[in-house]
Amino acid sequence: MHQEPTSAINASTRYCAVYGWPIRHSASPAMQNAGLASLGLDWRYLAFEVHPDLLGEALAGARAMKFIGLNLTVPHKLLAVNRVDLLDDSARLWGAVNTVRFEGRLPSGAWRPLGELDPSAALEIRSQGFNTDAEAITRSLEEDLGLRLEGLAAVVLGAGGAGRVAALKLAAEGASRLWLVNRTAEKAATVAREINHLYPSVKTQLGYPAEAVDLILNATSLGLKASDALPLDEAVFPLPRARTVYDMIYRPAETPLLAKARQAGCQAANGLGMLLYQGARALEIWTGRPAPIDIMRKALKENVYGHV
Ligand SMILES: NC(=O)c1ccc[n+]([C@@H]2O[C@H](COP(=O)([O-])OP(=O)(O)OC[C@H]3O[C@@H](n4cnc5c(N)ncnc54)[C@H](OP(=O)(O)O)[C@@H]3O)[C@@H](O)[C@H]2O)c1
Numbered sequence: 001m002h003q004e005p006t007s008a009i010n011a012s013t014r015y016c017a018v019y020g021w022p023i024r025h026s027a028s029p030a031m032q033n034a035g036l037a038s039l040g041l042d043w044r045y046l047a048f049e050v051h052p053d054l055l056g057e058a059l060a061g062a063r064a065m066k067f068i069g070l071n072l073t074v075p076h077k078l079l080a081v082n083r084v085d086l087l088d089d090s091a092r093l094w095g096a097v098n099t100v101r102f103e104g105r106l107p108s109g110a111w112r113p114l115g116e117l118d119p120s121a122a123l124e125i126r127s128q129g130f131n132t133d134a135e136a137i138t139r140s141l142e143e144d145l146g147l148r149l150e151g152l153a154a155v156v157l158g159a160g161g162a163g164r165v166a167a168l169k170l171a172a173e174g175a176s177r178l179w180l181v182n183r184t185a186e187k188a189a190t191v192a193r194e195i196n197h198l199y200p201s202v203k204t205q206l207g208y209p210a211e212a213v214d215l216i217l218n219a220t221s222l223g224l225k226a227s228d229a230l231p232l233d234e235a236v237f238p239l240p241r242a243r244t245v246y247d248m249i250y251r252p253a254e255t256p257l258l259a260k261a262r263q264a265g266c267q268a269a270n271g272l273g274m275l276l277y278q279g280a281r282a283l284e285i286w287t288g289r290p291a292p293i294d295i296m297r298k299a300l301k302e303n304v305y306g307h308v
Contacts, residue, residue: 005037005044014043014119015065016286019050019058020073025224025251027303028071028279034299035283038292043068043115055079063102063127066119069286070100071279077133077161084129094165097129099282115286132281133162133274134169137248140273145244147215149173154215155208155242156180157231159187162248163219167191170217171199178204179213181233183220208237216261218247223255230257239264250275253304276300 007013016036018028024047032045050058052075059080062070072080080097081087091097102114104123117123141147152175156167159182167178168191178195182188185206192204216239222231232239239245245261248271261268280291298308 005033005042006040007042009044010042012042014041014115015046015067016043016069016071017046017048017062017067018071018073019048019055019076021049021051021075023047023049023073026073027251027275027300028073030303031276031279031296031300032283035280035292035296038295039287039289041287050076052076052079056083059083059100059127062100063125066114066123066125067102068113068115069102069282071282072098072100074161080129085126086128088128088130090131090134091129094131094134094168096131096133096161096165098133098278099130099285101128101130101285102126103128113286113288116288130282130285131165132278132285134165135281136274136277137166138169138173139277140269140271141215141217141246144269144273145215145246145267147244149175151176152215153177153209153211153213154179154217155213155237156217156219158182158219158221159184159191160219160221164191164194166217166219166248167204168195168198171195171202171204175202177209177213178202179209180204180206181208208233212241212243214243216242216245216266218245218249218255218257221249223247223249223252223257226252228256230260232257234260239266242266244268247271248274251304272300272304 029045029047036043077096103111104114104117180188195204218231220231222228244267247255247258249255250271258268283291301308
């Protein structure tokens with residue numbers, strides 16, 4: 001089902017956007033525009049390729065043009081922590097910003113989301129940073145793989161922005177054992193130290209386990225390109241030792257890792273659920289209304305798989 005906007009773009013239309021470098025692969029515009037249309041809002045969601053050196057200017061531009069809010073993806077999530085006016089608890093806790101909400105100051109001094117206010121009023125505007133990725137990862141693991149996170153034993157591949165947040169969030173949710181694997185070993189060691197400090201009851205080690213695990217989570221970018229190597233070293237850790245495999249990549253929908261996992265009898269899921277839930281929460285932050293999850297999921301599937 002294709003969700004049409006309530007009206008053609010006009011002088012009153014308001015905007016949200018995603019910034020990334022690169023950005024052309026993003027399925028967020030399809031998902032968010034379906035959500036906005038379903039809520040009956042004369043808003044649009046755009047995508048801009050923003051070089052990391054220009055993030056400050058791009059944020060200032062969105063504020064000047066009274067955008068409602070932004071999503072940020074690679075490589076902006078960490079950079080934005082120091083470039084927004086304030087951080088919500090989620091962004092402070094996870095140390096990364098993937099959602100920005102612009103807010104206007106009322107004559108009373110109170111701040112309200114810009115989406116609730118008349119944009120033609122001369123307003124003082126500020127930007128607030130949020131993180132909706134962490135909740136989305138665990139919600140998708142629970143719903144798409146039926147995992148119980150309490151007591152989980154997992155291998156996390158990758159210690160970049162997404163791998164770090166995933167490992168910390170699994171620890172926060174009560175995982176019992178985590179093995180961290182990353183090409184640049186020092187980055188995995190830094191994440192392990194963070195987990196040891198914040199969640200000392202979680203047993204965290206570097207490298208692959210000798211035993212079976214509940215989950216292998218790929219948070220590397222290996223699998224985005226057809227020529228990529230597998231993110232997992234099968235000679236050290238054979239796939240049948242994992243009950244489930246989650247790949248944060250959603251395009252291609254079936255990475256070589258997921259295909260091999262299914263062949264090995266593992267339950268497997270791609271990162272579409274994570275994208276859906278982080279986007280749905282962002283929409284709620286901008287609009288103050290429940291996100292039309294089913295409509296957003298359908299739009300995402302149509303965009304990524306070519307069918308619902
Ligand atoms: N589904 C979703 O909603 C969602 C959300 C966020 C991210 N993602 C996906 O998650 C992945 C990671 O994103 P990110 O934000 O964490 O990116 P990032 O910060 O750039 O981290 C990239 C990770 O991939 C590793 N890597 C890159 N090239 C490699 C190679 N040739 N060999 C081995 N390891 C390599 C990096 O290792 P080094 O540390 O050694 O460089 C690092 O661990 C991407 O595929 C992204 O598309 C999905």
